[in-house]
Amino acid sequence: MSRRTYAELTRLHQRLGRDLQLAWAGPSGAFTDGDLATTREPGPPGVLLDLAVAAEVPQAAQFLVNRLMTRRGELAPLGHPDYGSRHHELIGEPNNERTRNLVKLYILDALRQEPRVAKVLSCTVTSRPYERDTVRVVLQIRLIEKDEPLNLVVPFDLGGGAS
Template identity: 45%
Template sequence: MSLKSDLKLKFDEAGADLQVKDGDLQLAHEEENLAQAIVHRLMTDIGELEELGHPDYGSRLYDLLGQPNTEETRGLARTYVLEALSREPRIKEIVSVTVTPNSLDMNRIDIEIIVVPVGKRRPLTVFYSMLLEVV
């Protein structure tokens, strides 16, 4: 199974935007595309794409907005990430998911994901940072 290609996105707190270079849309290929797809899945509230025929796409991380950055919240975040990753058909193995408090902003959690893509031997590491509380 190919990890495919897609339009390359730049992610920030507001969402995602298309990447343009010299007036051309950029593409993300293979592992870069899978990493982008993982972040996009985590940023999407589960059920948000139901009307488009994807009722199980996304994650429950949005349920944690407004919660304090505690061990319990980080444990739930890890569970929600594992649930979301289990629905990604391009992942052969989930090696690890680590959720830690951000060292500079206690209202933010940092998520490190290590997966082995289908058809690959080398693990892929993806980082995602999420703001829990609006201050």
């Protein structure tokens, strides 16, 4: 792997973008109940300074999760009718192979529309016997102009509750 120049890194950071950082209130890795994250002064108790900003790989994970957790069509009034995923249409379906294959199809379709994704290297949708209504989407994604892949696990509750 060759070292990138400052100009190349600057261009890459611009293409991956920056955004307000989200903090997820749900259980670790569940990506539920996102709210704006804040920064604080170091030390106790830490005075609130400002809203936090996500950039580079943390921003990539955030924009991917946002795309997958948004129902397709939900942002149509804002001019983005195709943003999001259709896998939410499967809420209430049984957790069987057919449903998991449809989840995978809808996830891949949503990721195909993300211009900052160069390639989805793998996507598996699994379930565990003790999590009857929840499937886990395990993704390995190559972002634009990044050599190392991003690994991401996104749970999805077929029962319609918080994962």
